[in-house]
Amino acid sequence: IQEGAALEKKFTEKIDNIERLLASIEPFEKERVQKIRDRIIEQLKTLPVDYDRNRLEQELIYYIEKLDISEEKQRLTNHLKYFRETMKNGHGQGKKLGFIAQEMGREINTTGSKSNQAEMQNIVVQMKDELEQIKEQVLNVM
Template structure:
C-alpha cells in the first residue's frame, strides 16, 4: 500500500438538466480526520452521503469541500386572469352606459393590477433528483483525484524519508567509530583527569578515584543508544515499505529518535562525538518535519 500525504487539491464539475455544478476539494495537515463542507441552500440532503464517501476514502487531514450550483434561468409564462378581466369589463360596461364614457382600451385593461399574471415555472422533481445523483457522482470523481494527488505526494515523501534515514544511519556509524569512544582514548582521558586531581590534593584516594572513573566511563558509553537508533531505523523502513496510514506511528518513532540522539549528545565525551550528535539531531528534526505531512 502506498504512502499518502495529507495535502492535496482537486476540482470536478458537471451538469444535469438545468443545473451546472462544481466541487472544490482541499486537504491540509491535521492530527485526525476533519471534514468541512459548504453546500448551497436546498442541497443539505446530500450531506450524509458525501460525508460517508469522504470518511471511507480518507483517514487523516482536514478536508474542505465546497459545492457551487447554478440553475439555468427558466422562461416565465405570462397569462391573463380571465375572471378578473371579465369582472373589469362588466363594471366598465355599466359605467359606460351610465356616464357615456368611452370603453377602456386594451393597454388600459392590461395595466390594471391582477389582469396580467407572471407564472414561474415549477421545479421538476425528476430533474432535481437526477441533479443530486450527478452532484454526488462528481464529488466521487473529485475525491478520487484528491486521493491520487495525496498518493503522488506520499511517494515523494517516502523517498525523502528514506534519504533522511540513510543519513541517520551514517551518522550513527560515524558516532560509533569516533576515536573518542575507543577504550584506550577513554582510559587516557580519565587517567589524565585523575592525575590532575591527585596533583591538586593528597586527600584523594587513588583506588576510590579509579572506581569512580570506571562508573563514569560506563555511564558515558553510548552503545545502547546507538543500538536503539539502529532498531528505530529498521522499524521506520519497514513501516514505509508497507505504506498505508502510518503518519501517527512514524511521528511517535521520530520522537524516540530524538530522545536517543539527545541522550547521545549528553553522554558525548569529546568534541567530535558532540558535533556528530548535533548533526544527527538536525537530520532527525528534518525527518520529523516530513513525517508531519503523512496521512
C-alpha cells in the same frame, strides 16, 4: 503515488544519513574514554595527597559507565530499522512514523548529553537536523 514514492525516497535518505552519522561517532567515542581517564589521572598526580588506586579505578569505571552510549546507539539503530519497516507498510502509518521519530529524538538527545566531546556533539547536531527534516515530512503524511 508519485508523491508517496518521493516521500519514501526522502525518508530513506534521511534515515541513511542518521545511520552514517551514528557510525561516525564511534572513533570519537573510543578515544574519549581514554582521554577522560588520562586527564583525571594527570590531575591527581598534581595533588599533594596519596589516594587509594583501587578506589580510583572503581570511581573511574562508574564515571565512564555514565558516559557509555552503547545502549542509546542500539536503541536508535532499532528505531531506524522500525521506521524503515513501518514506512514500507504503506498508507496510514503517519502517526506511527511520528511516534518512532520521537523515540529516535530521545536517543539522539541522550547521546548528545552523554557525549562530552565537541566532535561528538557536532555529529549529534547533524543527526538532530536530519531528524527535524523527517518530522517535518511526517506531518505531510498525517
